[in-house]
Amino acid sequence: MARKYCRPIATAHRYLAPLSRRCWSCDGPLWMAYHATRTVATLDGLCQFRLAVRRCVNRACALYHQPYRPEEEGSVALPKGEFGLDVIAAIAPCATPSTAACQRSTARCAREGWTSPSAR
Numbered sequence: 250m251a252r253k254y255c256r257p258i259a260t261a262h263r264y265l266a267p268l269s270r271r272c273w274s275c276d277g278p279l280w281m282a283y284h285a286t287r288t289v290a291t292l293d294g295l296c297q298f299r300l301a302v303r304r305c306v307n308r309a310c311a312l313y314h315q316p317y318r319p320e321e322e323g324s325v326a327l328p329k330g331e332f333g334l335d336v337i338a339a340i341a342p343c344a345t346p347s348t349a350a351c352q353r354s355t356a357r358c359a360r361e362g363w364t365s366p367s368a369r
């Protein structure tokens with residue numbers, strides 16, 4: 250279902266850059282291509298990420314003009330996801346209720362006042 254109103258303005262901002270400046274295929278330089286922005290909802294609030302994307306400029310390379318995005322982006326959220334992995338982990342259903350992660354998740358849900366759709 251589409252959102253009926255705009256998202257609030259992000260309260261936190263972070264800048265992420267790729268770790269390497271050399272192409273791992275041809276060892277040539279990776280040039281700065283563009284910046285992408287991405288807003289992710291985390292448990293601490295909305296965070297806007299500014300991502301530096303690089304590209305190999307060697308025409309003979311197999312990775313010529315392929316975007317090279319920051320590695321850390323994958324630890325923040327799923328591709329094209331608007332919720333962070335911490336939110337997904339907090340609300341994920343428990344496979345085995347006796348695990349420590351599930352008990353922490355249940356305690357947090359009770360503390361924050363969250364209920365599952367089946368409990369309503």
Ligand SMILES: [Zn+2]
Nearest residue numbers: 272275305310
């Ligand atoms: Zn290359």
